[in-house]
Each structure stands twice: as C-alpha cells, then as structure tokens.
Amino acid sequence: MIEKTLKTTAGKIQVRIPTLLDELTLGQMMAMQEKHELDDLDAISILSGISKDELNSVKNFEDFLTFGDYVSSLANQIRYLYNNDNIPNKVTFILNGQKVAVNVIRNLSVEPAGAFLATRDIIADEINEHINLYGEEDWQEHFQPSLKACCQVLAQYFFCRVTNKNYDEYGAEAFGEEVKKLRVTEALPIARHFFTCYPNLLKQRIGFLPRLRLQWRKRQVSRRLKSSNTLIQ
C-alpha cells in the first residue's frame, strides 16, 4: 500500500492505494473493469475509495504522479491475473465482525442443487455471450469470463458454506457483496476452476491431461446442456 497526504482546496485528504495485486479486492477490479475509458484519476478513485470530486479538489495535480506509476504497475500485473490458477487452501470472510474461514481446495463442489443450477446458467450465459461476440471456433482459447460473472459464481459457491444458511437464491445473489471483498488473487483462481470444469461443477480439481480430454468432450456436452432446461418440460 502507498499512502500520501494531499493538500486540497478545503484542507487535506489521505489517499491510500494498493501497490500489489495481492492487496486488490475483487470489487475494486470489477469497478475498474466496468468503467469505460478508465483514466488514472478514475483508477485512483476506485482504488482509494475516495470520490473523484474530492480528488479533483487536490491543489497540485502533480501529487498524483506517484500514484500513476503504481496504477500502471498494477495494470501490468492484472494482464497476467487470468493465468494464475493457484487455488487457495482456505478463504476467510468477515461476517458481522466475525471471521469465517472456509476450506476451498478440499471441497470445490457447488452445492446444493439451487447453487449448482444457478452457477450452471451463469457460466452457460457467459460462454454463449462470448460465442455470440467472437464466434464458436476455438472459443476456449480466448475465453475470459467477466469479473461480474466470476463474482456471481463465487457468491453461489460460498453462500451456504459461509453463512450456514439454507440455500435461497436472493440471499446467494446478495452474497456477491461479501465476495467483492475477497482479494482478487484468491477469488479469481477459484472462479476460473468452475469455468474450466463446467459443466461438471461437482468435480474436484483435475490435472492437465484429464482437463484436456474434458475440453474435447466439452463442446458436445455444452450443446446438450444449453437446451436441457426446456427438454425436461
């Protein structure tokens, strides 16, 4: 983290932004991804949690130059973020002031049925959107799920596990706000796992060769699944 006190027209503000990817939350990354034409000031505003209006009141704009360097460095690190597949052993949430640690690596099944079905639809929609935009040929090669979809998938995966509540679709959706507080470096590899092993979301983590075999079968299976919700009518 880097912290600086800057003079404003009304007094002083303390600006604190992450300098390492590990200090960045999923919510911050999502806010940056959703912002069109993100400039340095937008990025500093999202990363520091200080409104852009307040940042605009800083007397000397050169004060932001130091932050700009860190923002560029973070942008470079973000490029490789999707390549990271180190799934954390445990993830810790803070709910109502209490720490709740959840084992992840030993239990990568999306349960119960409601969470499984919702996750399957989120992933299918994301893949279909990608295919509609870029075509079906070799879509797996360049497919990168949006952070919004990753957050939705993780909310389904974590909701019952973390809250110990019975599944409820509205509660699971709202749990996305807690997921946004996770570090992006721990959240993304877990989400990536589900996108990789789709449509089998009960499967444990698998090695490269079985994953390759899965890729061969994936296209046929996903075609069948696309219409499975209407087939049972």
Place this chain on the structure above:
Amino acid sequence: MEKKAGIQAFEKFKYINTVNALAGGDITKWSVILAMPYDRVLTKLLLNKTEAEYQRRYSELLNAQR
C-alpha cells in the same frame, strides 16, 4: 413438434424450469428442491428421463401391435 409449439419460450426461465418440473408445479416446494444435494436432483432427472423414454417405447410397441 415441441419447437413448433414454442418450447423456446420457456428458455428465459432458465433453471426454474427444472425446479418447477421437479416440484410438480408446486411453488411452495421450490425452496425444498433448491436446498437438496445436487446428486439427488440429478438422479431424479435421470429417472424422469428413463421413465419418459420407457413410456414412449412402450406406447410405440402398443401402437405397432394394434
């Protein structure tokens, strides 16, 4: 036939189609199904599919005999 009848209109309801079918159309049972382990739901879906295929074949055989 199903396509001609407009089955694609159900697509927008996504997984709720599955849940509703398993609940026999009873909305009060949706939450029970959503909270079940997925393998149990999957078993029931496979059972329904097997039953439907059996019924179709059985009807075909009966019609062929007449």
